[in-house]
Amino acid sequence: MMTTPTVREQVVHHAITLMMLRGYNGFSYRDLSELVGVKTSSIHYYFPSKDDLVLEAVSEYSNQVFNDIHAIDASLPADAKLAKYTKKFGRILGGGDQICLCGMLAADIGSLPDNIRHAVQAFFKANENWLAKVLAQGAKEGTLAVNGKPESAARTLFAAYQGCVLASRLFQTKARLEDVETAWKIMK
Template sequence: MNTDKTPDKNTVREQLLDHAQALLMTRGYNGFSYRDLSALVGVKTSSIHYYFPSKEDLVLEAVNTYSADVMSSIYAIDSSASAEKKLDRYVRLFGKIVGEGDQVCLCGMLAADIESLPEDVRHAVQAFFKANETWLAKVLAEGEKQETLRVNGKPDVTARALFAAYQGSLLACRLFHTKVRLDEVTQTVKR
């Protein structure tokens, strides 16, 4: 047990990442500073630099952690379920991202800031998009074989369009404070 008043390093680091993710999802890359994190976590900015020497380090770790969490939830979707059920569960995951309607997908938000992102963060965001699109393409191909999902053209092209629609719907959910926009996207591919 830690009896001194020094905060546990892992706890502070996790708090920094959690708050950074929340700020990225609501304000974007350029919408927050270490000073904002300092106030939220209750540490000095120099302490933040101890864990993350630069904002690029912090954001890259936030993206990688977010991506790993989201993708592990996606890969945990029952592989024996029908393609239609898989897609429904996928949409529920996106619904959790919206929260109370005040945030969007972290990587979707960063995609809007793409020109100001450091190169390694840009690559991490692109990898997140590609991983989602690849998973969706497999589900769409299954759904086409099962005759439960409509695929116009190749599954990979439809998957990119569908993922773009999901990302856009999150923005609309935030704009209109309703999750209905997200639910409507899936209906476009169901038979």
């Protein structure tokens, strides 16, 4: 049986979507009140400040992404893990008009408080750490091309994923995401 999301859950969900589309400064509590069907005072009850809401949104978004990552079968070869990661990352694009929430916030980081900056950094580091393990596995198996240390390569790879969602949005195509994955595979 499906339960109806609470007002709080709806607010967080819509905030995530709006930030992925418009960024931190591209939405207001008024936008959220119209989407959820409540007064802005109701939103302030749950989230006294926009920063409180954004921090909760980053936490929720990160949990969703990490649940997806941890659902990837650990027994798979590294290239298959990377392919599944790419597919999951591609879902972020939605209809081609969204950007990773933490990637979008990273662009606004200069105007955000330290606690949000730390949450966004933690998101990046967790993705990079997982990718480093996959790249190390792929180098050992001979399924992925890794130049240098897996940690450095993982930072480069994650930056490529973040950049490709920007370019995918710009050119309205997901093909750029597939290009990133292909660049790391060893062709057999």
